[in-house]
Amino acid sequence: MVTIRVKVLQDSLVQSSILSYLLRRFGYERCKLFEGDRKHSLETNYEISKQRVGYKPRRDTLPSDYSALGFKCGLEIHQQLMTERKLFCRCPAGLYNDKTDYDAEVVRHMRPTLSELGEYDGTALMEFRTRKTIVYRLKNRTACTYEVDDTPPFKIDRQALEIALRIALMLKTNIVGELHITRKQYLDGSIPTGFQRTGIIGIEGEIPLSNRKVRIIQISLEEDSCREVSDIGHMRTYITDRLGMPLIETVTYPDMTTPDEAAEAGYYLRYLARSSGQVRSGIGAARQDVNVSITGGTRIEIKGVAHIAWIPELTHNEAFRQKALLEIAEQLNLNLDVARWKLIHKNVPPRLLSGFYSMMPDLPASHRLIAVNLPGFKNILSFFTQPRRVFADELSDRLKVIACLEKPNILVSEHCRDELVLSETDLDSLRELLKSRDNDAQVLIWGHEDDIPTAIETIDERCRMAFEGVPNETRKGLPDGTTIFERVLPGADRMYPDTDSAPIPIEDDLIEKLQQDLPPEICDRFEQLREWDVPEDTYEYLLSKNLVPVIERISGECGLTPRFVGCFLGHTLKRLEGCKPWTPGFSYSKIYGLARFVADLGLDNAILKEMLPVVYEHPNIVFDSVLTTIGYSKISREQILSHVPILRQKFNDVCTSKNPNACTDWIMGNLRKMALGNICLAELRAAIDKGVDGD
Amino acid sequence: MPELADVCNLATEKLFAVFSENMGPRQYIELAKAIGKEIKNGIDGIVIGHGTDTMHHTAGALAFMIQNPPVPIVLVGSQRSSDRPSSDAALNLIHATTAAATSDIAEVMVCMFGPTSDEYGLLHRGTRVRKMHSSYRSTFRTIGDIPLAMIERDRITPLTDAYNRRRTDREVKITPFFEERVAMVYYYPNMQPDIIDSLVDNGYRGIVIAGTGLGHVNKPVYPAIERATKKGVAIYMTVQTLWGYVHMFVYDTGRDLMARGIVPAENMLPEVAYVKLGWALGQTDDLDEVRRIMLTPIASEITEREPYNGYLIYQGGVPEVEAFLKKVHK
């Protein structure tokens, strides 16, 4: 063993480069730091462990780095369908209530059910013991007795079935002969039945990405879940408006090998669904679950990612989190035997801790303070897991979800983020109380006495899992690109037949009918846009709004180039949308009508860009008045050009600019308003340049 | 009744003097025709005094026979005879007359006490209403939905906006038909097949079964049902529970019964399904057409969805009930 004494330097940059040198040179285990001051040394542990994991920001990570990790990623894309009604009842789909606007509340508790092997899932049982009360808010307008599981399902919504089949055909999947509804278990209460009704529509398809084909495992038609209102302590509240709305779930194989590829597949699937013209858009209408694994890791599902743009950062960080957990496992197994590993916990007598009570002066009488000793866990709690996150967060997140301990719920012996750290004096008291040894780590937790047994079990379970690597769980993605624990995965047999519904035969005639009317493929749409020479910065907008058919129609019927229409929508309209949502009554047909109007009058198309903001604001305005509003009057080309010599003269009098374009620019500026609609601006400029000043 | 003159110009006509239990198809037909005539003559609203025992049967029958009326048609009665000072008759009549004269709801309705107090009445849709207590004043309840409106002496408060509005035209379609050989069978454990057999052998053309739970009868009855449907008898399933839909896909029993030709009647009340089947078979012998008529909602006898507060004997929709529900978990 080589002991290297490093004086901790104030300059953290120098410090980290020295450390990284030492790590490369001697390896982590052999590198022991001289600890002057706990804070410094432990801050360093975060950095050391980050180095050990090999974490790099995404922009510095190469595809080869991901393949070295064994990065694999698959997607489950959920997309709401544009139907009038919900999937298994006749309530209207797509109506949302304010979360505080409801007619009544219903209370339920979810119980774990026995698996087919007659066993309960351990963590599910643990979570059940902490007893969550689930409250559902109902609004008569948007929910009936089906939503609260007080009546069996009604016949499946045909409109939803047909849209789902159409998209399944677009994905080139094999359509099933009969739709069998199955139940997928959900213990979180997001569906009052405790399961989601879902049915596979098609299996085995594919989509072409730029570098590879991504295979589709299946596409299912299923009902949406509740929206969460709050989750505090032992009570979780949901609103039932979204519950039961039809959506499709498209599941890919884990064929994506880099974070960017995962996003590309996400966008492709979104554009594909949108190109059907029969899906919903807007907040929450499309959500993705992203699963990530690396070599030696576990397939981790990041649930409910709201934006595809978040996928790269989330998957990148998850890959490294798994790498970190594997490093932790390696480290732990080096010195410890999990079979003999045992945590010690003790009630902390009141007034033992001064630091804690200065932070939380009024802990209710029913609450307990518990000190836990984790043998051999030194430098594990502050081990890097994600940017700004350490292993202690893995404990804290689980305490919140499983044991219902609201955050902050833990203080630890190692320095990581300030809010997690025990004060020096408290730490000394705890170590003494627990008779800790040098290599141990300590945590302090607190909460209602009824929740404490589960909390201790939760810590014990998570620490034991650390010996194995990456626990099987679902996680929730945060906007900063990190994830937090969401829940443990129910067992593998969480799917079973729904006995309430009869199988639904899918007739060949129907499939044939749908097959004849499929929109062009997304890869062809990309190709089409390129052919039209539409600028690439508009593609995402145009495809996500399914605007290629709109471009086709407007350009075809109003004598405009597709490129112009593409820019008109992808730049001008998009800019307007960025400032203000659509005024009711505004539609793509209004844009078509406007283009038609301009074409019929024989006006130059540049005027469209001036007219659109007015129509966007006042969709029902007569187009003639739009012209008045923007101050248009009909002037002949000759008349416009006749102003040029005078303006040129004027320019020469007032301006001394050396810029060769200055004169033309200045004249254009003066004539623009007059010219707009009457003469093509490029043509006017050319005429001015040429000195053709009219007669 | 001194107050009535303030409400409207009243013309009265006595059609029958029969006990409620003696009302039947012939009276439904005559009543429907008489109402049709009055509507054509330009009346603004109709109040029908009726014994309470079978008021919901008559209301159902009229709702089918008088389609799309332009004016309110209100059935009213009393639970306490008018010879006692505390009778509910007068207030009910005032409410009913107010509803017929001034309400915007042009449907066949029953108007009776909401609570047992002399406070307000409720307007119930003719096809969703049922007498639920043998003696209480507030015996009539809307089943599987909420009432149409609350009614006080001088005020009508709609509880929903899903109703047919009053119109000024005089268009109304009267379909005065009824097949009398229709029966209703209330299933009980150990019911024997001969109950069904004897109906078939006696020439009955339609049977409405009030089954248990989601719409079930026991296995021994299956062969009789199969025999009946093979002989062209129309059999419809309703639920004894009154609230809720027939759901025959949930258990094998239901699936087996459907395979034998029983048609689930959604959430039609048993009595309403009975009058509707009599009315449908009165119009046609074609069983497919009968089925089409039976399963096409005409006057909300089948509703698309059951609101969470539709299952409340204390009557959902009423503001104080809703306020209570909001405070206490349903």
Ligand SMILES: [Zn+2]
């Ligand atoms: Zn519903």
